[in-house]
Every structure is written in C-alpha cells, then in structure tokens.
Amino acid sequence: MMRRPTNPLALAVLVLLYERPMHPYEMASTLRERAKHESIKLNYGSLYTVVDALVRSDLIEAVETVREGRRPERTVYDITESGKVVMVDWLSDLIRLPAKEFTQFEAGLSLIGALHPDDAVRLLRARLVALDVEIRSNEGLLGMTEEYNLPRLFWIEGEYRGVLKRAERDWVAALIDDIESGALEGVDLWREFHATRAPMATPTRRQKPETPKKKARDAGKGAK
Amino acid sequence: MMRRPTNPLALAVLVLLYERPMHPYEMASTLRERAKHESIKLNYGSLYTVVDALVRSDLIEAVETVREGRRPERTVYDITESGKVVMVDWLSDLIRLPAKEFTQFEAGLSLIGALHPDDAVRLLRARLVALDVEIRSNEGLLGMTEEYNLPRLFWIEGEYRGVLKRAERDWVAALIDDIESGALEGVDLWREFHATRAPMATPTRRQKPETPKKKARDAGKGAK
DNA sequence: CCGCTAATACTCGTAGCCGGATAATCGTCG
DNA sequence: CGACGATTATCCGGCTACGAGTATTAGCGG
Numbered sequence: 001m002m003r004r005p006t007n008p009l010a011l012a013v014l015v016l017l018y019e020r021p022m023h024p025y026e027m028a029s030t031l032r033e034r035a036k037h038e039s040i041k042l043n044y045g046s047l048y049t050v051v052d053a054l055v056r057s058d059l060i061e062a063v064e065t066v067r068e069g070r071r072p073e074r075t076v077y078d079i080t081e082s083g084k085v086v087m088v089d090w091l092s093d094l095i096r097l098p099a100k101e102f103t104q105f106e107a108g109l110s111l112i113g114a115l116h117p118d119d120a121v122r123l124l125r126a127r128l129v130a131l132d133v134e135i136r137s138n139e140g141l142l143g144m145t146e147e148y149n150l151p152r153l154f155w156i157e158g159e160y161r162g163v164l165k166r167a168e169r170d171w172v173a174a175l176i177d178d179i180e181s182g183a184l185e186g187v188d189l190w191r192e193f194h195a196t197r198a199p200m201a202t203p204t205r206r207q208k209p210e211t212p213k214k215k216a217r218d219a220g221k222g223a224k
Numbered sequence: 225m226m227r228r229p230t231n232p233l234a235l236a237v238l239v240l241l242y243e244r245p246m247h248p249y250e251m252a253s254t255l256r257e258r259a260k261h262e263s264i265k266l267n268y269g270s271l272y273t274v275v276d277a278l279v280r281s282d283l284i285e286a287v288e289t290v291r292e293g294r295r296p297e298r299t300v301y302d303i304t305e306s307g308k309v310v311m312v313d314w315l316s317d318l319i320r321l322p323a324k325e326f327t328q329f330e331a332g333l334s335l336i337g338a339l340h341p342d343d344a345v346r347l348l349r350a351r352l353v354a355l356d357v358e359i360r361s362n363e364g365l366l367g368m369t370e371e372y373n374l375p376r377l378f379w380i381e382g383e384y385r386g387v388l389k390r391a392e393r394d395w396v397a398a399l400i401d402d403i404e405s406g407a408l409e410g411v412d413l414w415r416e417f418h419a420t421r422a423p424m425a426t427p428t429r430r431q432k433p434e435t436p437k438k439k440a441r442d443a444g445k446g447a448k
Numbered sequence: 449c450c451g452c453t454a455a456t457a458c459t460c461g462t463a464g465c466c467g468g469a470t471a472a473t474c475g476t477c478g
Numbered sequence: 479c480g481a482c483g484a485t486t487a488t489c490c491g492g493c494t495a496c497g498a499g500t501a502t503t504a505g506c507g508g
Binding site for chain 2 (some may be wrong): 455456457458459460
C-alpha cells in the first residue's frame with residue numbers, strides 16, 4: 001500500500017472533499033475563508049502537486065471537468081472510499097501522536113552561544129515585544145469569532161496557538177532576567193568566551209529609527 | 225545577490241566553523257555529541273547539500289583535503305569573513321523575529337471537526353499520556369546535564385521545549401474536560417453534525433446537504 | 449587472527465515543495 | 479467605453495531535502 005503524503009495540505013484537501021466535491025481553486029478559497037491557512041501552509045504550487053498525488057494514490061478522483069467561456073478548465077474532485085479511511089487515519093495520528101517539530105526559535109536558542117550575551121539580551125527583548133503584538137492580534141481574532149457568533153470550537157487551533165505564544169513569552173521574559181542577573185549558570189563562561197574571541201561585528205543595529213526608505217531587511221548582507 | 229540558505233542546518237555549520245575548521249562528517253558528529261540534532265534537523269544528505277550551497281555563496285571555503293589510507297577524502301572547511309557576518313545576522317533574526325511555524329498538531333486541531341467528538345477525546349487522551357512521557361524524558365536529559373556538570377546555558381533549548389510541552393499538556397487536558405463537559409461552545413453542533421452525517425462544521429451553513437442514503441455508494445466508482 | 453559490528457565519510461536519485469508565469473474574465477471608475 | 483487592477487484557475491521549472499546506498503577501516507570478542 002502506498003504511503004500517504006506528508007504534506008498536511010493533502011489532509012485538508014481530503015477533509016474538504018469529504019464535505020463536498022470541489023475544484024482546487026475553490027479548496028484554496030475555502031481554506032482561506034475559514035482562516036485554516038494560518039495553521040496549514042497553503043500555496044497554489046503545492047496544492048496542485050498535492051491533488052495530483054492524491055489522485056495517483058486513489059484517495060480522490062476527478063468527477064467532472066467544467067469549462068466556462070474560454071477560462072481554463074476546472075476539474076472537480078471527490079474523495080474516494082479509501083480516501084475517507086486514510087483521512088480519518090491520518091487525522092487521528094496528528095491528534096494522537098506528538099510529532100517532533102523543529103522550530104526556528106529553538107534552532108536559534110541552541111546556537112545562541114555564538115552571539116555576544118549583551119546582543120542576545122537585546123534581541124530577546126525585541127522578541128518579547130513582537131510576541132506581545134502577536135498575542136494581542138491573536139486575541140483580536142478570537143474576539144472576531146465571538147462577534148460573528150462562531151462557537152470557539154471553530155477557532156480552537158487559534159486558542160492553542162495563543163496558549164503556546166503566551167508560554168513562550170513568559171519564558172523569554174524569565175530568560176532575559178536570568179541572563180542579566182547572571183542567575184543562568186554558564187553566563188560567566190559565555191562572556192569569557194566572547195571576551196577572548198576576536199571582536200566581531202555586532203548584528204545590524206536597529207535601535208535608531210532607520211531612514212524612512214523601505215525595510216532595512218537586507219541591511220547587513222553585502223560583503224562580496 | 226545570493227539570498228542565504230533557509231535550512232537552519234546551514235547556520236549550524238557556520239557556527240561550528242566559527243569555532244574551528246572541520247570536515248562535514250565531523251560537523252555531524254559534533255552536533256550529535258552536543259545533542260543539537262534535537263533542535264536542528266540533521267541528515268547526511270542535507271548536510272552535504274548545505275555545505276555545497278554555503279561554498280557557492282562564499283560563506284565558507286575548503287581549506288584542505290586530507291586522505292588517510294584509502295578512505296574517502298575529507299574536505300575541511302572554514303568560515304569566511306562574509307560568512308561570519310551572515311552568521312550573526314541570521315542567528316539574530318532567529319532570536320529576534322517570531323517566525324510563523326506550522327505544526328502538525330495545530331493542523332490536526334484545525335481539522336478536528338472531521339472526527340467524531342468521542343473519537344477526538346479518546347485520541348487527545350492518548351496524546352496526553354505521550355506528552356507526559358516526553359516531558360519526563362526531557363527532564364531526564366536535563367538531569368544528565370547536571371550530572372555532567374554542564375551549565376544550564378548549554379541546554380536552554382531543551383528547557384524551552386519542556387516549557388512548551390508542559391503548556392501543551394495542560395491545554396490538552398483542559399480541552400478534554402471542556403469537550404466532555406460540553407463547556408466548549410460548539411460541541412453540541414459538532415455532535416449534531418456527526419449524528420446526521422452532515423458535512424463538517426462550517427461557518428457558512430449550507431442549506432441542503434443531500435440526505436445520505438446508506439447504500440447509495442458505488443454506482444460509478446470502481447474500487448480500483 | 450577471523451569475523452562481525454560500529455564508526456567513518458561521503459554520493460546519488462528521486463520526490464516534493466514553491467515562487468512565479470500564464471491567461472482569461474470581471475468589476476469599476478472616471 | 480476602455481484601461482487597469484483584481485479575481486479565477488492552472489501549470490511549470492528549479493531547487494532542496496532526504497533516505498538509502500557504497501565503501502573503507504577500527505575495535506573487539508572468541
């Protein structure tokens with residue numbers, strides 16, 4: 001038996017088609033409408049790749065192709081019986097089994113020793129602010145669901161994200177304190193290492209308001 | 225200009241070479257030795273791809289190739305000056321900017337309506353147990369660092385992961401209770417949907433889900 | 449000193465992801 | 479009424495990631 005796809009977008013497709021037959025573009029619109037693209041990475045390239053893969057695995061099938069005017073043909077798909085089985089199976093696994101996730105921040109933390117501790121603190125502070133903004137924005141969305149009378153169940157993934165964000169926020173705040181106070185074991189070694197090391201370029205300063213041209217994104221990049 | 229790689233493994237390579245010149249296999253061993261592969265996905269295929277990419281971008285360079293006996297040649301690399309700049313820049317971004325991460329569980333949650341609520345509860349309970357195991361195991365590792373006299377700093381990424389895991393655990397536990405007690409708004413609708421085999425929970429109610437005839441499957445669908 | 453497993457050190461083919469290209473139609477604003 | 483951007487709808491080429499494969503040597507028990 002062929003192994004199922006790994007891209008969660010494929011699962012979203014199965015769930016949508018379980019609801020009713022659709023063509024790919026409509027799947028994308030529906031996912032956006034329900035803000036599921038906040039939780040499942042969606043882009044058109046992957047969508048069509050994923051639909052093809054599902055067809056090849058007999059988990060979905062084309063039911064008709066419609067043409068309106070001279071627009072591109074729309075191919076409408078439906079889920080198959082084995083597709084339904086895989087859907088429940090796969091979704092169950094996602095809920096049941098904690099998966100090993102590699103987040104950007106954890107990667108950064110694991111290498112943070114390469115930065116000077118003072119810079120690290122500055123950057124962590126900036127993160128703290130950004131996290132607060134995200135938390136607020138997320139709470140805003142939660143408020144919206146109330147306004148539109150949508151039960152919280154339909155935004156449960158947002159609630160989850162909010163909880164994690166808040167946990168991260170608090171931990172980062174504590175970490176900043178621990179580095180500054182020296183309460184974190186090893187900070188002395190850390191400082192020592194960077195003292196004996198040839199002085200390095202510090203990260204691009206963002207303290208002073210940059211000139212009002214675009215974002216200073218590529219600021220520190222040149223060098224050859 | 226060449227944009228920097230996206231794979232965090234490339235950043236790890238930069239940091240390692242900042243420390244001292246190495247050949248790829250040694251990078252892998254070192255990362256494993258320090259358990260950084262828990263935070264940064266590492267596999268040989270990607271490692272060599274990534275090293276090549278870094279060479280092409282002039283962020284690292286080959287300094288010598290050694291051959292011992294008739295083993296494959298080992299190419300030793302070192303970081304370049306522009307590599308150091310990119311390293312600090314990139315690492316700073318990871319610490320400073322919360323990135324949008326798409327986790328498996330969040331994807332699953334966002335589609336959980338496709339499962340029957342009773343099944344969902346059962347699966348969530350299983351997750352709870354698995355999370356407890358992971359939390360214990362993570363605390364075990366933390367204990368090990370103490371045994372080996374490694375300062376906390378060298379395992380902060382593990383500490384961070386632990387905090388997130390615990391937050392998730394508590395939230396999942398609460399979610400189970402809320403579904404069972406019906407305290408979570410929308411559970412009644414959820415049950416209703418699955419009782420009538422209506423389409424998955426959706427904000428925009430569709431008026432007429434075709435009343436499902438049990439045996440009406442097939443008719444045109446070769447189970448191929 | 450033989451045979452076996454583990455460690456060393458990389459190579460390669462494939463599958464899948466993604467950004468952008470393409471191309472037609474619809475809305476709208478002066 | 480016609481120009482222009484937004485929307486509908488799909489396809490494609492390049493690049494990356496990844497697991498499996500290859501080949502050699504070191505360690506070690508019997």
